[in-house]
Amino acid sequence: MRITHEIEITPTAVILDGQTLTQTETGEKMLIGLYRQHANDYPKFFKMDTLCRLGFIATELLLQAEGAERFVPTEDRAVILANRNASIKNDKDYLKTISEQDYYPSPALFVYTLPNIVTGEIAIRNKYMGETAFYILDTPDQLMPIVETTLNTPYSTLNSAIAGWCDCSDANTFYAKIQIIWKN
């Protein structure tokens, strides 16, 4: 396996391929700031929960660093993400809409109560028809054998993956470390 690009996002810092991108905001505001500065052409971003925003913006920056032509339909790239806390931040937001006193369940929140939606958002944005998968793991190192065996599946169409850790427990507590990994 060959790693060509890597991004790390914490609530206060963004490091792309070893270079720190200076941020003025922190937490979710920082993610919105990154979107405005580096994408700003996908209003659906504002409908996403924090986990999806984190994965989306991390992928945007990775793909801009890669510099290949964007938005070409392909099935040779997988999106394989993992975390510890599933969709807990958004699950809690949804729970607020179904209190017994004030029961108006929000469909727009419910749709994000699955952690794999972030992989779907990335696939939709980039027209990736390859594999998308989400795992809940204790530690990020557990994902590597999964990514390696995914890319090496004999009859698969995959050559590369956007893969890594994408975890969010509330609007100001999140961590992503995502890479572009090639089969060989």
Add this chain to the structure above:
Amino acid sequence: MEELIEQLKQQIIEALNFEDMTPADIDAQAPLFGEGLGLDSIDALELIMLLDREYGIKLADPKSGKEVFRSVRSMAEYIEKNRTK
């Protein structure tokens, strides 16, 4: 009616997370789905919830939704006739 339209625009902006949009940006006559605001099926469900929460209207038949959600104005007209709160 015009007051209700303005209030409704604000509620739509909040319910559907239209960042950076003000009521003035929404044309009350323009289609909500397809062209115009470009809403999708989840937005439609969220608008059904908005009618229930803010105006006490339960839209049971999704087919009637098509007419109701044609534009902000058609929504306001429907609310005026059917609101229970």
Add this chain to the structure above:
Amino acid sequence: MIYCLAHHIISPLGDGSQANFEAVRAGKTGLRYYANRFVSVEPFCASLFTEPQAFVPLCIHSAEQAIKETNIVPSDENVVLVLSTTKGDNLDLLSPAQQIAEHFGNRNKPIVVSNACTSGVCAHITAQRLLESGIYQHAIVIGCDLQTRFIVSGFQAFKALSDEPCLPFSPERKGLNLGEAAATIIWSTDKQGDWRLAAGSIHNDANHISAPSRTAEGAFRCLRDVMQGVQPEDIELVGVHGTATPYNDAMEQVAIERAGLAHATISALKPYFGHTMGAAGVLETIICMLTAKKQFIKMLSGFGGVNAAIRLKCE
């Protein structure tokens, strides 16, 4: 190639794979009408356990029954636990997996697959890859979800539920029913048992997070991949997702036709078990193994635009 050493289902229709299979053959259903099950939630039709179950003990029961039929020692380091679930134990997905692993004395870190409704089929595929690459020798794949106020309210907000028993692939279909179950399959590189997992594939539609592709882009690619090296006529049965929502079943029909599988028998099990979410891909694969003679495909699709399919072959 990995082999199915043993399996087990516990659902409102019974305890044990055979008991569940016989209930299905006898036309029994777990679906009931619930008027006041959860506060504020509108009445709904679902397949729920009579006595409320706890997530971890239910998974342990199912896994124990399956392990009993094999020689594997679950505490061995060549055994991995893979849990398929979407909501776990009250929104916590990892802790229950760790508790199950601990119960069996298994010290490998468990893997939780949470890929919406495709999770169960994806869990088999993950097990296949980890076993075939030699990292582990046996995998205990458990699928489980229990219904809660959280889930039912959300599906109601989506207007996705039918208040009557669901009708997969029927022109009259108007929505799905939810269900509860736990199911286990034990996979191994040991050449034992009748059924082996020949191929698996996962593809995204890249279309919409909550609506399937009308041209079945993801599901078709899954079928295409798992049929490499076999003729369409070799496939006798296709276990569909068959949620009985208008768009899902229409999409699956398109995928089956595009893949040249229109001749195959369709197995849609939601009228018996409801949509058991994380358990569906395990439970429904087991019923297909008990139904088919030689070779079948089990497919699922879910939120996030994801689709998955596996092909199983009888030796």
